[in-house]
Amino acid sequence: MGILEVKDVNKRFGGLQALKDVNLSVRENTVHAIIGPNGAGKSTLLNCLVGKLIPDTGSVLFEGQSVLGRKPHEINQMGISRVFQTPEIFGDLSVLENVLIPVFARRDGAFRLHAFETVANESELIEQADAILTDVNMIDKRHAHAASLSRGDKRRLEMAMCLVQNPKLLLLDEPTAGMARANTNATIDLLKEVHEQRDITMVIIEHDMHVVFSLAQRITVLAQGTPLVEDTPENIKGHPKVKEAYLGETQQV
Amino acid sequence: MLGLNKRDFLLLLVVSAMAALTPFLFQPFAETSPLAQFNGGYPDLMAKVAIFGIFAMGFNILFGLTGYLSFGHAAFLGVGSYAAVWMFKLLSLNIFPALILAILVSGLFSVVIGYISLRRTGIYFSILTLAMAEMSYRLAYSVLTPLTNGETGLQVRPTDPRILDRNSSANYPNLFGLELSDSYQLSLGNHVFTFNVGFYVCAVFFVIAFYLSLRIFRSPFGMMLRAIKSNQTRMNYTGLNPRPYALAAFVISGMYAGLAGGLLAVMDPLAGAERMVWTASGEVVIMTILGGAGTLLGPVLGAGVIKYLENIFSKINENVLEGWFHFLPEVVREPVVWFFARFTGEGWALTLGLLFMLVVIFLPGGLMQGGQKLVGLFRRKKKSGDDATTHSTPAE
Numbered sequence: 086m087g088i089l090e091v092k093d094v095n096k097r098f099g100g101l102q103a104l105k106d107v108n109l110s111v112r113e114n115t116v117h118a119i120i121g122p123n124g125a126g127k128s129t130l131l132n133c134l135v136g137k138l139i140p141d142t143g144s145v146l147f148e149g150q151s152v153l154g155r156k157p158h159e160i161n162q163m164g165i166s167r168v169f170q171t172p173e174i175f176g177d178l179s180v181l182e183n184v185l186i187p188v189f190a191r192r193d194g195a196f197r198l199h200a201f202e203t204v205a206n207e208s209e210l211i212e213q214a215d216a217i218l219t220d221v222n223m224i225d226k227r228h229a230h231a232a233s234l235s236r237g238d239k240r241r242l243e244m245a246m247c248l249v250q251n252p253k254l255l256l257l258d259e260p261t262a263g264m265a266r267a268n269t270n271a272t273i274d275l276l277k278e279v280h281e282q283r284d285i286t287m288v289i290i291e292h293d294m295h296v297v298f299s300l301a302q303r304i305t306v307l308a309q310g311t312p313l314v315e316d317t318p319e320n321i322k323g324h325p326k327v328k329e330a331y332l333g334e335t336q337q338v
Numbered sequence: 339m340l341g342l343n344k345r346d347f348l349l350l351l352v353v354s355a356m357a358a359l360t361p362f363l364f365q366p367f368a369e370t371s372p373l374a375q376f377n378g379g380y381p382d383l384m385a386k387v388a389i390f391g392i393f394a395m396g397f398n399i400l401f402g403l404t405g406y407l408s409f410g411h412a413a414f415l416g417v418g419s420y421a422a423v424w425m426f427k428l429l430s431l432n433i434f435p436a437l438i439l440a441i442l443v444s445g446l447f448s449v450v451i452g453y454i455s456l457r458r459t460g461i462y463f464s465i466l467t468l469a470m471a472e473m474s475y476r477l478a479y480s481v482l483t484p485l486t487n488g489e490t491g492l493q494v495r496p497t498d499p500r501i502l503d504r505n506s507s508a509n510y511p512n513l514f515g516l517e518l519s520d521s522y523q524l525s526l527g528n529h530v531f532t533f534n535v536g537f538y539v540c541a542v543f544f545v546i547a548f549y550l551s552l553r554i555f556r557s558p559f560g561m562m563l564r565a566i567k568s569n570q571t572r573m574n575y576t577g578l579n580p581r582p583y584a585l586a587a588f589v590i591s592g593m594y595a596g597l598a599g600g601l602l603a604v605m606d607p608l609a610g611a612e613r614m615v616w617t618a619s620g621e622v623v624i625m626t627i628l629g630g631a632g633t634l635l636g637p638v639l640g641a642g643v644i645k646y647l648e649n650i651f652s653k654i655n656e657n658v659l660e661g662w663f664h665f666l667p668e669v670v671r672e673p674v675v676w677f678f679a680r681f682t683g684e685g686w687a688l689t690l691g692l693l694f695m696l697v698v699i700f701l702p703g704g705l706m707q708g709g710q711k712l713v714g715l716f717r718r719k720k721k722s723g724d725d726a727t728t729h730s731t732p733a734e
Binding site for chain 2: 135156157158159161162166167169173174175176177178182185186187189190191193194195196197198199200201202203204205207246250
């Protein structure tokens with residue numbers, strides 16, 4: 086049994102069958118990449134995992150519990166965090182506050198009326214936040230306005246916001262999209278480090294094969310809403326079906 | 339002290355001192371001076387500034403922190419007034435039962451309106467709140483006349499039951515027997531300062547309201563409210579449910595409005611539906627934006643400026659202007675007086691409108707931003723090269 090079990094998931098948008106009989110099993114403590122050409126249904130699948138979309142049929146189990154019908158914040162409280170393609174951070178808040186909010190969310194749950202406590206008095210939580218900022222090399226920017234950060238820093242901040250929650254499963258939606266090669270490599274190193282130090286299971290959706298083959302231990306290839314193959318990176322590299330899926334796309338274009 | 343750090347405690351002390359010294363601060367000119375008409379130190383205006391300061395401060399907890407722009411907050415003000423007057427009629431003319439009921443009823447009312455309106459965000463939320471407030475206003479005139487006494491408004495009458503103080507001869511709200519209309523006048527040279535019980539009651543509530551607002555701003559709850567304004571998607575994916583946070587902010591600001599409405603009834607025990615009309619809701623929006631949404635003191639400043647313009651500028655009529663410009667030859671005087679009369683007297687709203695436009699265009703952060711810029715300029719001149727930041731204190 087994997088930590089995440091997707092069984093026979095179907096999702097249809099009008100006339101488009103976005104996901105068709107998707108089965109996926111993610112084993113604990115692995116980095117599992119989902120690759121596939123544009124329109125293969127990668128993002129739809131991810132959105133089904135975090136509660137943004139509800140599949141028409143099928144089941145999604147996280148640690149044996151169904152996530153279907155739960156709201157995004159409930160799914161996050163189960164231990165699933167998500168990094169977005171374009172970083173979603175609290176732009177109007179300081180870097181430290183950005184990291185403090187997930188810490189509060191872990192301690193206090195989805196809602197608590199803590200109107201007469203003082204943020205500054207929560208030294209334990211602030212220490213946790215500072216520790217993660219040190220880990221991602223952003224401690225010197227803790228008072229900076231999050232919106233004023235560079236794109237790379239925003240992504241590192243978002244990663245810190247997810248990691249500080251100690252998620253069991255981290256979902257990453259194209260974490261290196263639009264990045265220069267140097268930044269991509271830095272992100273790869275960061276993710277590797279996170280995986281090795283924290284034993285976090287990761288599901289990565291990625292276009293960049295360099296990233297995929299540097300990180301992933303298992304790879305699922307999705308094409309036209311259906312998983313073609315699931316295997317180790319070594320076996321995927323030379324797989325004829327994979328080549329066909331990607332080549333097929335380029336020929337159509 | 340009081341759960342505040344040194345800087346905030348100092349701020350609270352300054353605000354309390356300013357509230358206590360308002361009768362001096364609003365009365366800068368001698369009675370004999372030609373500028374005496376710019377004096378605002380009379381109880382009615384001072385109390386209004388405190389009351390609308392509370393109203394705007396509460397509105398700011400919703401709009402300034404969460405970004406939800408309510409266009410119906412005057413409904414809670416009106417409900418608070420009605421509740422207070424009913425308490426005067428049924429129970430006693432003591433102000434405490436009236437104010438407690440005003441806060442409770444407007445709190446309940448805002449739970450209902452907030453629960454429905456917060457299903458939408460942005461402009462749709464604003465329209466929903468506007469619709470609810472208009473509905474309350476119309477209902478107060480029609481179906482709810484037994485509760486609101488329609489156009490006449492709800493009044494305290496000698497025939498009221500007043501269970502607790504039936505035998506007292508009082509006709510006006512009081513603080514355990516102390517008449518709110520009582521004033522003490524202090525004459526210093528040509529200056530006359532008025533110390534009014536009613537104003538000080540409002541000032542005490544104002545300081546309490548400011549303290550609570552300060553605590554909310556510094557709390558994790560306040561930080562969550564700012565997170566709502568900043569990015570609701572990230573909030574959801576961080577395991578937080580924005581809806582109850584927004585609803586709590588809505589209800590708190592509704593209760594502030596209820597307190598303000600109750601205090602209006604305390605100062606003048608009469609409640610009419612016109613308090614709920616949509617321009618009254620617009621007024622608190624303008625106060626908050628003019629002063630600076632999201633800042634602690636901005637809304638109060640905005641309330642002060644608007645109430646001052648409304649009460650002082652509106653008194654400057656053409657006769658007064660004639661007096662000022664009598665040194666000019668008549669050919670020039672008439673057009674000059676005509677011109678300035680557009681901006682004063684009945685035209686005070688034009689001055690407010692222009693001021694509002696200037697602030698929104700050049701100081702999107704409101705008058706508070708203007709103040710900060712001035713302080714910044716001043717500091718830079720004083721010690722050039724020093725990186726003096728005028729930013730508010732960070733969270734730790």
